[in-house]
Amino acid sequence: MDAHRIGVTLALAAAMLLVLAAVALIYRFVAFCLADLAGAPVVAVLPRETWRLLIVFVIPLGGFLYLRFGRPH
Known part of the structure; x- marks a missing residue:
């Protein structure tokens, strides 16, 4: 393998880890x-x-909305 392919492979692996x-x-x-x-x-x-339903289907906005407005104060 040449250096370019190794670099692309490492970049792809890093991107996959981030995802x-x-x-x-x-x-x-x-x-x-x-x-x-x-x-x-x-x-x-x-x-x-x-x-x-909001938490599960509107990710991540539903969770943020619940934490801001749905939790009792």
């Missing part, structure tokens, strides 16, 4: 929001099921 890390971070954020929602005695603004 994997981002996916893992997003997964953890969604899991945290869902666990917090499940443990909350009451939620604000919207019903619990609506928050759950």
